[in-house]
Amino acid sequence: MIHPSEILRANSDGQSQFSAPVNRHRQNLDCGLSAAPWLTKKLSLKRFATPAVFVTVFACLGLLQGALLSYFRGTSHIWTQHYYFSETAMTWLIHLNEIIVGVFAFIITHWGNKIHRPVWFGGMAMLQAIACITLVVPEVFEPHVEELPSSSNVTNLCTRTTSLTTMVEFRESNWVALGALIIFQLFFAFTSIVFYTLGITYLDDNIEKENAPIYLIIPLATKIAGKQLGMYLSWIPTLFDSPNVFVTGMWLALSVLIFIFGFLIVLFPHSLPIMLIEKEVVTLLNLANNNREANQENVDAQAEPPKKSRFLASFLRLVKNPVLVVNTLAMVFMLTALINFEIxxxxxxxxxxxxxxxxxxxxxxxxxxxxxxxxxxxxxxxxISLIATGLIVAKTQPAAKSLAIFNVAIYIIAALLYVSFVFSRCNDRINREFDGKLTIPLCSSHCICKDIQFQPVCTTQGNVTYFSPCHAGCKTVETIRGIEIFGNCTCGANVIERTETTAVAGSCQKNNCDLYWAFAQVSSVMASSILASTIVTNLMINLRCVASEDKHLALAFETTLLGILPYIPGKLVYSAVADSTCLARGEDSCMFHSESFGLFFSIITVVLMAISAILATVVIMFIGNLNLYGSTSAKDYDVTMEDMEEIRRPSTTNTPARQNENTNQNETVSRDEDRRLMTNRDDNHIDDSEFTETETEQNSNQHPNRGITSTNADVHNESTSNKNKKSTPDILESDF
Incomplete structure (x- = not known):
């Protein structure tokens, strides 16, 4: 183990002594509230500034974020009807936050990293909670109006005339509610940005690199689990037939909890103490190795004019990084296929x-x-796939090229699973589908079936599948043992005589269709689960293929592409296919599509996945021997923060008083070191020259990156052979 006192040697002269900025990073330990330091001290908040506590708070916030998003989307059919939004508007509204993420990722990330990551992260979460509360306002001040429903649009039954009971009151959309929804989505997007770009990089900067795969994936896994919780919560308004979505205990509780955990994130310091120790020690070691050369570089750097745009320089480094660009494009094509398939x-x-x-x-x-x-x-x-992959990668620590090969294999398997969708279908057909159009059968031509939702029924006589009970001419319905039975149907075995019969909900090949449907769903879940494992591998590759100071912008680059390309050009392609294959168009959406939609839909999805696999293969050629897990950790040093405070450095100002003081300090250190060396010589029967030569050689062999030297002359000689270990100019700034 290396103790900081061993860095200062006895026979150093005044001209070549180095500066030890032991308090260089102390300002980063800013736990608690700067406005109330007495409260921070009284509550001893510094003891909670650990990676374990941060991961816990981070994961809880991720759980709440996922639950909030899932609840918001799961109840979209309720608030869409309440505010009179069209189905097209609803589709864009529920995915608006993803597009906003892509637009503002670079701006939010750059300023957040420049100011204070925990404060920016927690502050955005608190603003999001406030935006959640604002959605209560339009729901309170716009009461729910019960429309006069028609029998046809409730049960899809046949009706002959449009009576007064079928009139629907046409109302304009609620623009106040629309504005509140956009503001909510805006701040939700901002929080999503800092959650991934700043939260993940902050955690990565304050943990041991070999444990990064498991630590980094915990918040992402809890966010996925939160979607499950939010889905169950979204069932409650439907279960109790409640028209309220935002004026509910679930929504308000989620908002308050997000505000609380956002506030807890704000209390964390700029850097966690465990990493400050490592930064202090590494700073001392770098200065000991490169003192004279680094000091000269500091003077040269101060003479240079400041850079005009660090952001622009970082951005150019990112777009010129082939590993980052190609790997992110592979993710984009895969996510475009998955997201639009889900839509x-x-x-x-x-x-x-x-x-x-x-x-x-x-x-x-x-x-x-x-x-x-x-x-x-x-x-x-x-x-579970995320957590398991993180554990395996953390324990086995495979090479970067192995992770890239793993990505290719997973992409190929996922594409093969989706190939099955091209051929999966049950052998059935909707009656009266001719020439790419869906027409009303003759037997139910007396029924008004406009804007009827798809609800297939099978007539008990003739086994013919119709688009809906209305298209089958059914006038009554009853439920027997959970099965809907439609009666008085005019379409059946004898169409000419119009003998009335019954029909059962579902297609005539229901058992066969349900089996194929279950197989398709299992394939979809399997593909999603195995593709989740690539989140870990891609995150590690994108974090390590760039410089440490560019990590946050690398994730912002990834977030920008993943937010814009799948939801704008990707969705427009899928939407064009859907519109061109529509058979029955309703008032604001398509009711049923032709068979060609399923074919094009499956082929486009598989092609996008194949392109993703090809790009992932290209990453293998570029990735090289990328170091993913680091080599230096704080546990390598037997140092505490108290040790850092005990070390002081002399000023480099060449005044007689300071030189005299430095000489006295060197003499004191020299006498202490001489006593220690004499004791070691008596105990171990070696002379001082042997100790210096032997121990220095052993230290350099065992710890080549530390480079501890015995004299300032040795420091000078060592610095000439370690030009690649130069300290940055800002590390050499005086703290006194």
Whole structure:
């Protein structure tokens, strides 16, 4: 072990002594509230400034973030109807935060890292909590109006005329609510940015690099788990038939908890104490090795004009980094496929497997099989995959090239799983689908079936699948043992005579279709779970392939591309395919699509995944021997913060008084060192020259990166052979 006192040797002369800025990083230990230092001292907040405590608070905030997002999206069908937004507007509103993330990632990250990462992170979370509360205002001041429903748009039954009971009051969208929703999404996006770019880099800077894979993935895994919690919470308004979404205990509780944990994040210092020790020791060692040369560089650096734009220089380094750019593009193509598949998957399942999945994004009304596969096991499987991969990478510490190869393998497996969607479909067909259009059957031509949602039924006579009970001419409905039975249907076995019959909810090939649907859902969950493991590997590669001072902007670069490309050009491509294959168009959305939609939808998804795998293969060629886990840790040094405070350095000002003081200090240190060396010589029977030569050689062999020397002359000689270990100019600034 190395003690700081061993750095100062006995026979150093005044002209070549080095400066030891032991208090250089003390200002970074700013725990608590600067406005109330007495409270910080009284509560001993510094003892909570540890990586374990920060990870705990960080993970709890991630859990709340995920729950809030899932609840907001799961209840979108309720607040959309309340504020009279179209379905298209709802689709863009629920994904608006992702686009805002891509637009503002660089700006928010740059300023947050420049000011104070924990304060910026926690402050954004607190502002987000306040924005959550503002959504209560439009819901309170705009009461829910019960519309006069028609029998057709409630039960999808056949009706002959448009009576007064079918009139719907047309109202304009609530622009105040729209503004509040946009503000909420804006601050949610800002918090999402700092959560990933500043929170992750702050944690990475304050933990041992070999443990980084598991520490960094815990907050991301809890955020995924939070989506499961938020989905269950979003079922409560539907379960109790409540029209309120934001004036509820769930929403208000989540908002208050986010504010509290954001405040706790603010209390953390600029750097955790455990890393300050390492920074102090490394600073001393670097100065001991490169004293004269570093001091000269400090003078030269001070004479140079300041750089015009550090941000621009960092950005240029990022775009010229082939590993970062290509690896991020591989992630972009994969995420574009996954995100847009999730957005349009209900349409795909409806078309291929004739299931009525509805418009409810919470999944509350999904069939039992979908409840089990998609709503119960999906998010837990993804979170478990993240944690397991982080543990394995942290324990085995595979090389960077191995992680890149792992990414390629996972991308290929995921693409193969989605290839099955090209061929997955049940053998059934909707009656009266001709020439790319869906027409009303002759047997139900007397029914008004405009804007009827897809709800397939199978007639008991003839086994013909119709688009809805209205299209089958059914007028009544009753539920027997959980099965909907539609009666008085005019479409059946004998169409000409119009004999009335019954129909059952679901397609005529329901058992076969449900089996294929379950297989498709299992494939989707498996692909999502294994792809989650690449979050760990990609994060490690993107953090380590850039300079330490560029890490936050590297994640901002990744976040920018992942926020803009999948949700704007990617979504526009999928949307164009959906619009061009529409068979039955309603008032503001398409009710049913042609078979070609499923084919194009599957092929586009697989092609994007294949491109991602190709780009990931290119990363293997560029990545080289990238060091992912570091080589220096604080535990290598037997040093405490108290040791740092005991070391003082003489000023480099060449005044007679200071030179005299420095001489006295050197003489004192020299006498202490001589006594210690004499004692060691008597105990171990070696002379001073042997001690100096032998121990210095051993130290240099065992710890080549530390480079401890015995005299200032040795420091000068050692510095000429270690030009690549120069200290940066700002480290040499005086603290006194």
């Amino acid at each position: 349009y998957q209900n349409i795909f399942y409806q078309l291929r497997f004739f299931v009525n999945v509805g418009r409810d994004l919470s999944g509350y009304h999904d069939p039992l099989i979908a409840q089990i596969i998609m709503n119960i096991i999906k998010y837990p499987f993804i979170a």
